[in-house]
Every structure is written in C-alpha cells, then in structure tokens.
Amino acid sequence: MLLKILLRNAFRHKLRTVLTICGIAVAIMAFGLLRTVVSAWYAGVEASSANRLITRNATSLVFPLPLAYKDKIRSIEGVTLVSYGNWFGGVYITERNFFANFAIEPRVYLEQYPEYVLSGQEKEAFLRDRRGCIAGANLARRFNWKVGDNITLKGTIFPGDWELVLRGIYRGREDNIDENQFFFHWDYLNESLRKTQPGRADQVGFYVITIAHAQEAAMISDRIDALFRNSFAETHTETEKAFQLGFVSLSEAILTAIRLISLVVIAIIMAVAANTMGMSVRERLGEYAVLKTLGFGNLYVSLIILGESLVIALLGGLMGMAGTFPASQMVGRAVGDYFPVFMVTRQTLCLAFSAALLVGVVASLFPMWRASTVPVAEGLRRVG
Amino acid sequence: MKGGDMSLVEIRNVSKSYTKGDQSISVLENIDLSIERKEFIALMGPSGSGKSTLLNLIAGLDSVDSGVISVDGLDISSLSQADLARWRALHVGFIFQFYNLIPVLTAFENVELPLLLTGLRKKQRREHALTALQLVSLEDRMDHYPRQLSGGQQQRVAIARAVVTDPTLLVADEPTGDLDRVSAEEVLQLMERLSVHLGKTVIMVTHDPRAARKAHRMQFLDKGVLADAPEDTLTECL
Ligand SMILES: Nc1ncnc2c1ncn2[C@@H]1O[C@H](COP(=O)(O)OP(=O)(O)OP(=O)(O)O)[C@@H](O)[C@H]1O
Ligand SMILES: [Mg+2]
Numbered sequence: 001m002l003l004k005i006l007l008r009n010a011f012r013h014k015l016r017t018v019l020t021i022c023g024i025a026v027a028i029m030a031f032g033l034l035r036t037v038v039s040a041w042y043a044g045v046e047a048s049s050a051n052r053l054i055t056r057n058a059t060s061l062v063f064p065l066p067l068a069y070k071d072k073i074r075s076i077e078g079v080t081l082v083s084y085g086n087w088f089g090g091v092y093i094t095e096r097n098f099f100a101n102f103a104i105e106p107r108v109y110l111e112q113y114p115e116y117v118l119s120g121q122e123k124e125a126f127l128r129d130r131r132g133c134i135a136g137a138n139l140a141r142r143f144n145w146k147v148g149d150n151i152t153l154k155g156t157i158f159p160g161d162w163e164l165v166l167r168g169i170y171r172g173r174e175d176n177i178d179e180n181q182f183f184f185h186w187d188y189l190n191e192s193l194r195k196t197q198p199g200r201a202d203q204v205g206f207y208v209i210t211i212a213h214a215q216e217a218a219m220i221s222d223r224i225d226a227l228f229r230n231s232f233a234e235t236h237t238e239t240e241k242a243f244q245l246g247f248v249s250l251s252e253a254i255l256t257a258i259r260l261i262s263l264v265v266i267a268i269i270m271a272v273a274a275n276t277m278g279m280s281v282r283e284r285l286g287e288y289a290v291l292k293t294l295g296f297g298n299l300y301v302s303l304i305i306l307g308e309s310l311v312i313a314l315l316g317g318l319m320g321m322a323g324t325f326p327a328s329q330m331v332g333r334a335v336g337d338y339f340p341v342f343m344v345t346r347q348t349l350c351l352a353f354s355a356a357l358l359v360g361v362v363a364s365l366f367p368m369w370r371a372s373t374v375p376v377a378e379g380l381r382r383v384g
Numbered sequence: 385m386k387g388g389d390m391s392l393v394e395i396r397n398v399s400k401s402y403t404k405g406d407q408s409i410s411v412l413e414n415i416d417l418s419i420e421r422k423e424f425i426a427l428m429g430p431s432g433s434g435k436s437t438l439l440n441l442i443a444g445l446d447s448v449d450s451g452v453i454s455v456d457g458l459d460i461s462s463l464s465q466a467d468l469a470r471w472r473a474l475h476v477g478f479i480f481q482f483y484n485l486i487p488v489l490t491a492f493e494n495v496e497l498p499l500l501l502t503g504l505r506k507k508q509r510r511e512h513a514l515t516a517l518q519l520v521s522l523e524d525r526m527d528h529y530p531r532q533l534s535g536g537q538q539q540r541v542a543i544a545r546a547v548v549t550d551p552t553l554l555v556a557d558e559p560t561g562d563l564d565r566v567s568a569e570e571v572l573q574l575m576e577r578l579s580v581h582l583g584k585t586v587i588m589v590t591h592d593p594r595a596a597r598k599a600h601r602m603q604f605l606d607k608g609v610l611a612d613a614p615e616d617t618l619t620e621c622l
Contacts, residue, residue: 001493001500008488290484293445294498294545295473297466377437377446380480 006307024316027269032324034262043341048240050214058234064203081210083108090153101182122168132167136179273363281367289379309364317356391418398451424579426599477546479556492526516544536567
C-alpha cells in the first residue's frame with residue numbers, strides 16, 4: 001500500500017515528473033559519456049601486462065637505442081623474451097589518416113602479445129613476407145582493407161613511400177584490446193635505411209621485454225638501466241603500465257577537468273531533482289499530516305518520500321545508462337582515431353547508477369526532514 | 385476496564401497558548417471537561433475560540449502547555465510522540481471538514497489504510513474495510529478514487545476510515561462544514577448511528593445548530609474558556 005502511494009505520487013504531476021526524469025536521464029548519459037572518455041584514455045593502461053617492460057632512451061622517446069643492446073638485455077636473469085621496434089609514424093595517403101604504426105621484430109613480438117589474435121595461416125604469411133604487414137580489425141574496416149591488399153605508407157620520420165602487403169588482420173582477445181594498430185617488419189625498415197641513411201640503421205626506438213615473474217619488474221628494470229649507465233645511450237626501463245601512464249599523464253589536467261565537469265553535471269541534476277521533490281512534498285504536507293494523524297510515524301512518511309524520489313531518480317538513471325551506449329557509440333565513431341578503445345565499461349555503469357542513487361537520496365533529504373518536523377496539527381491546517 | 389467508573393475523557397485544568405514572534409497568544413485557559421463513555425458531544429463556539437485546538441489536544445495531535453488529559457484512564461499528555469502516534473492508530477478515529485482522503489488511493493484503499501498499523505492479515509484487513517464501507521453504504525464505490533466521488537460520498541468514506549479500526553473515540557472537526565444540506569444530513573445520521581447503535585464516543589466540532597441537535601450534549605467555547613450557550617443558539621437548536 002505504501003508502495004502504491006509512492007508510485008502513484010511519483011506520477012501525479014506527469015509533466016513535472018517526466019521532465020525531471022528526462023533531465024536526470026540526460027545528465028546521467030552525459031556523466032556516462034564523460035566517464036567513458038576518461039576510461040578510453042586509460043584503455044592502454046588497463047590492457048597492459050604486468051609481465052612486460054619497455055626500455056627506451058633515457059633522454060627521450062625520440063632518441064634511439066643501439067640494436068646491440070638486445071643480446072645484453074636477453075642475458076639478464078628473469079628476462080624470457082626481448083623484441084624491439086620503432087614508432088614509424090607513417091601516414092596512409094593523406095595526413096588525416098592517422099593511426100599508430102610500428103616497425104617491429106615480428107616473431108618474438110607476436111609471442112609477447114598473445115592478445116593480438118591472428119589465425120595461424122595469416123601469422124605464417126606475415127612472418128614469411130618481408131614486406132608483409134598486419135592491421136587491427138577496426139583499422140582494416142576503416143580503410144576497407146582485405147588480406148592481400150597493397151598498402152603504401154608515406155614515411156614522416158623515415159621519408160619515402162613504403163610499399164607493404166597486408167598479410168593478416170588481428171582481433172583483440174578481449175574487448176579492451178586496441179584494434180587500430182598497424183605492424184610491419186623492422187628488417188624491411190632497417191635494410192632500406194642501410195642503403196639510404198646508414199647513420200640511422202641498426203637503431204631501435206624501444207625494446208619490449210617479457211619477464212618471468214611480474215614481482216621482479218622493479219629489480220630487472222634497475223638491472224637493465226644499470227647495464228647501460230654511462231654508455232652513450234642510457235636507458236630508461238619501466239613496466240608497460242607505467243609507460244602507458246606516461247602518455248596519459250600528459251593530459252592529466254584535461255582528465256581532471258572532465259572528471260570535475262562530470263561531477264558538476266551530477267550536482268546540477270541533484271539541485272533539479274531536489275527542487276522537484278521539494279515542490280511535490282510542499283504540496284502534500286497536508287496528506288503527510290493526515291497519514292501521521294492516522295498513526296503513521298515519521299519513518300513511514302520518510303520512506304514514502306524517499307521511495308518516490310528514488311523511483312524518479314532511478315528511472316532517469318536507467319534511461320540515461322541505456323542512452324550511454326548509443327551515445328558513446330556515436331562519439332566513439334567520431335573520435336575513434338584518437339581513442340582506439342571507446343566503450344562503456346562496467347565501472348562507468350556502476351558509477352552512473354551510484355550517481356543516480358545519490359541524486360535520489362540527496363533530493364529527498366530536505367523534503368523528508370521538512371515532512372518530519374512539521375507538527376501534525378500545523379500540517380492539517382494546510383488542508384483547510 | 386481501565387479507569388473504572390471514571391469518564392472516558394477527563395480534561396483537567398488544561399491551558400494552551402501559541403507563540404507568534406515574541407508574543408504568546410492564549411488559546412485555551414484552564415479548561416475542565418469530562419466526556420462520558422458513549423456520549424455524543426457537540427463543541428460549539430465562534431471562529432477562533434479554540435475548538436479545533438481543544439479537539440486536537442483530546443485526539444493526541446498536539447500537546448498541552450499545562451493540565452492533564454486522560455482518555456480511558458491513560459494520561460496522554462505524558463506520552464512521547466511515537467507512543468502518541470501508536471495510541472492514535474488504535475484508539476482514535478478522525479473525521480475532517482475537508483475529508484482528507486489520500487487522493488492516490490481508492491475509497492477501499494483509503495479505508496484499509498489505518499489497518500496497516502494494526503498487524504491484521506491482508507484477508508482480515510479486506511474484510512474489515514469492506515464491512516466499514518458497507519456501513520456507509522458505499523461498497524459499490526470501493527474502486528473509485530476520491531476525485532470521482534461527491535463531497536458527501538467522500539465524507540462517508542472518511543467516516544468508514546475513521547471507524548474501521550473500531551476506535552474508542554471518534555473526533556470530527558466540522559464534518560458537515562463543506563457539505564450541502566442533503567449530504568450533511570446523511571453524514572449526521574451516520575454519526576448518530578455510530579453513537580447510538582455502535583456505542584462510539586463522538587466529539588464533534590460544529591458551527592451548524594442542526595448538526596449540534598443530533599448530539600446528546602452541547603458544549604460552548606468562547607475565547608478559550610468554556611461558556612454557557614448563548615440565547616439565540618439555544619433557541620435555534622431546541
Ligand atoms: N499553530 C498555531 N500557531 C499559532 N496560532 C494558532 C495555531 N493554531 C491555532 N492558533 C490560533 O488559536 C486560535 C484558535 O484556533 P482554532 O483553530 O482552535 O479555532 P476554532 O475555534 O477551531 O476556529 P474555527 O471555527 O474558525 O475553526 C486562533 O486564534 C488561531 O489563530
Ligand atoms: Mg477549527
């Protein structure tokens with residue numbers, strides 16, 4: 001019966017309630033979208049493995065390291081696999097077609113990244129062809145590439161036209177794996193450099209190191225860096241996670257701003273919902289006084305008000321959460337080049353739901369207090 | 385039975401004042417009144433004389449400044465708010481001038497509402513509510529919402545709601561104040577039946593001499609003190 005009262009109360013002013021629900025839905029959707037942007041930023045971090053280290057030039061990522069370091073790193077205890085590569089920075093046809101592309105040592109690299117799933121056949125074909133390349137499924141879809149297509153990248157860091165043949169399309173093993181990357185043989189790059197710019201040959205941008213035990217990461221990192229201390233190219237080694245976080249921290253200020261905005265959105269909608277509840281409860285003080293006259297305590301009356309507020313807030317919240325999916329899909333399509341993984345995470349949904357819950361509770365606090373403190377006799381007067 | 389041969393309601397030296405800003409307005413002064421079991425008493429008096437205030441005190445909706453009110457041997461002025469609410473739920477039935485039904489509940493649900501606090505099972509609640517609606521001859525309107533009922537019908541539903549818990553005491557504040565003659569007459573006849581046939585103790589505030597005539601006794605209130613009946617009212621009533 002109390003449930004009946006609160007449900008029917010919620011929809012007494014249909015327009016007011018519907019508008020409030022829509023407002024909450026839009027706010028929760030905006031909240032979900034903003035949170036999705038934040039988690040998209042961190043997608044690379046989330047997907048990184050604790051068992052992988054990245055070694056780069058201590059001065060800056062743009063300076064290379066000698067290929068000769070590879071065997072020295074390989075000989076360190078606890079290191080199981082070492083591969084290497086360069087950020088190639090090539091563009092496809094025009095500058096606008098931006099995507100991440102790397103020249104890598106493919107055999108070990110693919111072993112280190114089992115989350116990039118290739119069929120055995122495609123993998124074989126890629127490894128066999130010196131000019132072969134592979135692309136993520138998203139990227140292939142974007143440019144309508146099919147296995148066997150000729151792809152020419154224009155080099156920016158390494159000038160010239162680089163002619164490649166697509167030998168495979170990889171898929172992410174999990175949802176949060178970046179399917180927008182592009183890889184080809186480091187040997188192909190290096191052999192060309194030997195002919196055209198011998199000074200830049202036999203240099204790599206980074207080493208990817210797999211270690212046997214994740215808990216040894218710090219120790220092994222120190223050992224690697226110690227090995228090359230005082231050499232002409234000192235190294236900086238960190239976990240892949242820390243490496244990815246390094247990229248994120250560049251934009252930390254923006255992320256903080258986005259987080260703040262998402263909180264402001266919730267605060268605003270809280271005020272709107274509180275206003276709606278305040279109006280409704282003010283109109284019904286007489287009815288609550290009648291309930292109290294009949295012997296219903298403040299607890300019952302508060303529950304009716306809280307319940308009504310929660311019904312409105314959660315309806316809006318669920319609608320907003322449902323709307324987050326198509327909305328982030330649209331946004332994801334628009335900004336997919338910059339955010340390789342743009343999807344609504346479970347964490348975002350949990351946060352959005354909690355936000356709606358919080359809105360419902362907070363909006364009812366003042367009305368509950370008011371309905372509880374107005375003396376019964378006073379409340380009854382309002383009816384007459 | 386508690387209270388022995390005492391009156392059902394004993395009001396001893398009760399005063400009540402309200403403070404507005406920094407000045408306090410005395411509404412009731414040293415009221416002494418006894419109301420017998422099964423009595424039907426009409427409280428009359430000019431507007432602002434404190435009738436509603438006195439009724440609210442007797443019904444446990446408000447607390448006295450000084451003095452004692454006991455009902456059925458229980459000193460209700462000593463009860464806490466929560467205990468008072470529980471006591472009201474079991475012992476007092478309310479009838480208001482503006483019916484005060486819950487608009488989102490049907491007639492039947494409105495009548496069933498007070499039974500939620502009695503611990504009765506759903507089946508018993510439904511039986512009691514139906515019986516109460518039959519008493520006011522509105523069982524055929526049980527699924528109507530208050531706005532679908534006339535004023536008189538709403539007041540009869542309110543009466544059903546007031547008696548459904550079988551309370552000791554019925555209090556009514558101008559129950560016919562908002563009704564036309566015919567509806568008012570129906571409501572008054574009902575109240576009379578509650579008093580005579582069901583043996584309820586009824587305290588009714590009213591301005592209407594015809595309403596007061598149904599009562600066994602009239603009590604006048606003027607500027608917060610009990611008074612004798614003014615001449616004109618008496619002649620009108622008798
Ligand atoms: N909560 C309150 N705060 C301040 N003054 C009050 C309050 N309740 C009642 N009063 C004052 O007490 C006096 C008596 O009020 P009450 O409602 O008891 O009169 P009444 O006899 O029922 O009048 P009416 O016939 O118009 O209903 C009035 O002057 C009223 O202004
Ligand atoms: Mg009054």
